[in-house]
Amino acid sequence: MKSSRYLSRFLALGVFVLSAASGFATERRFAVSYEATTSPAGTIEYEQHVLWEHGKGFDELKFRQEIEFGITDRFQLSAYLYDFGYDREDGHGKTTWKGSGLEAIYQLTDPNKSFIGSAIYGEAIMNDKELELEAKLILQKNFGPLTLVYNGIVEAHWEDGYKNTVGVLEQTIGLSYQLRPSFFVGVEAKHEVAFENWEHSGGNAVFVGPNVSFRKGSFFATVAGLFRASNVSGEPQIEVSTIMGFHF
Numbered sequence: 001m002k003s004s005r006y007l008s009r010f011l012a013l014g015v016f017v018l019s020a021a022s023g024f025a026t027e028r029r030f031a032v033s034y035e036a037t038t039s040p041a042g043t044i045e046y047e048q049h050v051l052w053e054h055g056k057g058f059d060e061l062k063f064r065q066e067i068e069f070g071i072t073d074r075f076q077l078s079a080y081l082y083d084f085g086y087d088r089e090d091g092h093g094k095t096t097w098k099g100s101g102l103e104a105i106y107q108l109t110d111p112n113k114s115f116i117g118s119a120i121y122g123e124a125i126m127n128d129k130e131l132e133l134e135a136k137l138i139l140q141k142n143f144g145p146l147t148l149v150y151n152g153i154v155e156a157h158w159e160d161g162y163k164n165t166v167g168v169l170e171q172t173i174g175l176s177y178q179l180r181p182s183f184f185v186g187v188e189a190k191h192e193v194a195f196e197n198w199e200h201s202g203g204n205a206v207f208v209g210p211n212v213s214f215r216k217g218s219f220f221a222t223v224a225g226l227f228r229a230s231n232v233s234g235e236p237q238i239e240v241s242t243i244m245g246f247h248f
Helices: 002-020
Strands: 046-056 059-070 075-089 093-109 119-126 130-141 146-159 164-180 183-196 200-216 219-228 238-247
Touching: 093 130, 164 200, 183 219
Parallel strands: none
Antiparallel strands: 046 059, 046 238, 059 075, 075 093, 093 119, 119 130, 130 146, 146 164, 164 183, 183 200, 200 219, 219 238
16 A cells, blocks of 8 residues: 555654664653653753645645743743645645744643643644644653553634634543663554534544654654544545654
8 A cells, every 4th residue: 555655664764763863862752642741940952843644635744843941840831933834735735834833831740750740731823824722631640661641632723814713622642661761662542523613523533553762862753653543534544743852
């Protein structure tokens, strides 16, 4: 299957990047879910996000350049510098500015000290035609080398010159196991449903697939490949998320 070949090549590239990285560690074990840990006070981290979505008749690449600031040991603030994407549909492609924005995470309980780690998350991103607001509840439980995370998400989108409203309810779950001090393997899953004007549901989309994560020193990289496990028209069949970053 053609899309499976694309995914295997992309994951092979990701594994090569992970194994080739040297010299630099943060807590990003997951590419789709967030963890309840935050950056220490006074630290700065740069992250490069790449998301590839492949569906029937279309491909989309999304790029994000993010800088994270550890304001306190519990509060983290991030700036999205310039999100852009390349969309290809029916043989025609175009590059568009997706927006710029801010992200904030406040840790309620530390997963390394409490029974369950928890955090709240807020995000705002906009361009000249769209506005997106997002809120998350993040839960994390550590079992020695095994980490389990859950994200409950609510999104609101104002599109087409802020004329149309779309609401999204989403849940993600991730499981990651530490094979070595610098190498992790796991699985991630995502469930989402969209509502036009918060009224009409577009169906339940479910994605699931593996992830791998590498860290060394100040550098980390994570790759997750998710396959669509539900029959929802218009949704991607494959999503591959990659995050690479380092802190100063």
